[in-house]
Amino acid sequence: MLVIMGRKRRKVIKVFKKTLPKILSCPKCGNISLILERSSEDTATIKCGMCKLIVKYPAPKRRETIDVYNEFVDKVHRGEIQI
Numbered sequence: 001m002l003v004i005m006g007r008k009r010r011k012v013i014k015v016f017k018k019t020l021p022k023i024l025s026c027p028k029c030g031n032i033s034l035i036l037e038r039s040s041e042d043t044a045t046i047k048c049g050m051c052k053l054i055v056k057y058p059a060p061k062r063r064e065t066i067d068v069y070n071e072f073v074d075k076v077h078r079g080e081i082q083i
């Protein structure tokens with residue numbers, strides 16, 4: 001087997017900025033009308049434009065918005081958060 005070692009690797013500049021959906025689906029009314037706003041360093045406000053759901057949710061700065069959203073939806077489904 002021929003293995004070519006030491007091939008010059010091209011520098012790949014990775015762009016970590018993910019394109020997040022701006023509007024998410026609401027676990028309460030099911031419409032794609034939910035937005036997650038970072039209201040402070042460690043809190044996010046989850047708001048739905050259709051059913052007027054407003055929930056403050058802990059969101060440490062280093063966490064991705066989408067992770068916070070996923071966790072929130074999960075907790076709603078498990079009944080840990082009443083909406």
Ligand SMILES: [Zn+2]
Nearest residue numbers: 026029048051
């Ligand atoms: Zn809603």
